[in-house]
Amino acid sequence: MDVRVFDGKAAASKAAFNVIKDAMGNGIQTLGLATGSSPVDLYNDMTSSDLDFSKMTSVNLDEYVGLDTKNDQSYHYFMNEHLFSKKPFKQSFVPDGQAADIEQAAKDYDQIIEEHPIDIQLLGIGRNGHIGFNEPGTPFDEGTHKVTLTQSTIDANARFFEHEEDVPRYAISMGIGSIMKSKQIILLAFGEDKADAIKATVEGPVTEDVPASVLQNHDNVIVFVDEAAASKLS
Ligand code: F6R
Numbered sequence: 001m002d003v004r005v006f007d008g009k010a011a012a013s014k015a016a017f018n019v020i021k022d023a024m025g026n027g028i029q030t031l032g033l034a035t036g037s038s039p040v041d042l043y044n045d046m047t048s049s050d051l052d053f054s055k056m057t058s059v060n061l062d063e064y065v066g067l068d069t070k071n072d073q074s075y076h077y078f079m080n081e082h083l084f085s086k087k088p089f090k091q092s093f094v095p096d097g098q099a100a101d102i103e104q105a106a107k108d109y110d111q112i113i114e115e116h117p118i119d120i121q122l123l124g125i126g127r128n129g130h131i132g133f134n135e136p137g138t139p140f141d142e143g144t145h146k147v148t149l150t151q152s153t154i155d156a157n158a159r160f161f162e163h164e165e166d167v168p169r170y171a172i173s174m175g176i177g178s179i180m181k182s183k184q185i186i187l188l189a190f191g192e193d194k195a196d197a198i199k200a201t202v203e204g205p206v207t208e209d210v211p212a213s214v215l216q217n218h219d220n221v222i223v224f225v226d227e228a229a230a231s232k233l234s
Contacts, residue, residue: 001202001216003223005230009190012224013041016122016186019222021051023120023184030057031089032121032179034132035078038188039122047086057116058089061123061132061179063097065146065170073160073168095144095172102172106144113144113178121182125189129197129210133173136209142175176214184220187212189229198225199232 006012020031020042031053033039046053060079069076076094084092093112099105123131130136133147147170149157154167161167179185189198201212202223215221 001221001223003202003225003230003233005225005227007227009226010041012188012190012226013039014045016042016188016222016224017045017049019186020046020120021049024051024056028056028119030059030116030118032118032174032182033058033060033079033083034122034124035060035062035075036124038124038190040082042122042188043082047083051087053087053089056089058084058092059113059116059118059174060092060094061121062171062173063095064168065097065102065172066168067097069098073157095174097168097172102146102170106146106172109144109172109174110178113174113181118182120184120186121179123179123185123187123212125187125194125197125201125212127193127197129200129212131176131179131187131212131215133171134176134179134211136211138176138208138211140180140208140214141177143178144172144174147171147173176211180214180218185215185218185222187215187221187223188225189223190226192228192231194225194229195232198223198229202233 063075067074095109096105128136157167200210204213206213206216
């Protein structure tokens with residue numbers, strides 16, 4: 001894996017931005033996108049640039065089940081807020097968490113990925129090594145699927161909702177199999193609480209216990225980290 005260590009999140013994000021910019025110069029068509037705090041600086045770089053995404057397609061990793069897209073906790077909302085409202089793409093796909101049949105929506109999403117092969121997939125990483133909503137133990141070959149959120153995730157999300165019963169119990173996520181089909185993967189990780197996950201991902205055994213360790217099996221991954229996230233690498 002190509003691990004690049006930077007003095008801070010801003011510098012790492014700028015370097016990741018430059019990889020995307022160069023790839024756009026080479027005619028890539030589809031970007032895979034993530035939510036969360038890790039890509040926010042990169043999205044700011046994208047929105048403040050003169051790059052034109054209006055001929056490109058974007059495909060997001062995941063969404064909660066049952067949240068209205070206007071709910072400020074939904075990933076649709078996040079993407080509009082941070083990127084799409086400022087830099088529209090020709091078309092942007094985010095998994096449909098409001099579908100009546102989530103299993104069917106997951107199959108449809110894999111069809112979308114099939115029709116729009118992802119040139120570069122952006123990923124963040126959880127402290128336990130999750131990517132997308134693929135928690136430890138998720139089979140490596142799975143496509144897009146419905147995920148039952150763990151009680152600890154539900155508890156952690158509760159602070160964002162007025163009523164405990166409004167906290168989503170399920171999500172829909174690209175699977176590890178879908179992620180691995182991307183031609184290139186950019187993983188972003190910042191801060192000390194990502195250091196163990198980065199060490200296990202880069203230097204540990206490839207195991208379903210650490211979902212991101214599967215990236216060792218992909219031949220075009222760049223890991224952009226700050227010094228804190230890199231601090232446990234040997
Ligand atoms: C987001 C996603 C998650 C996050 C991960 C890291 O779409 O799929 O896997 O990338 O939880 O989150 P942050 O960046 O907030 O630390």
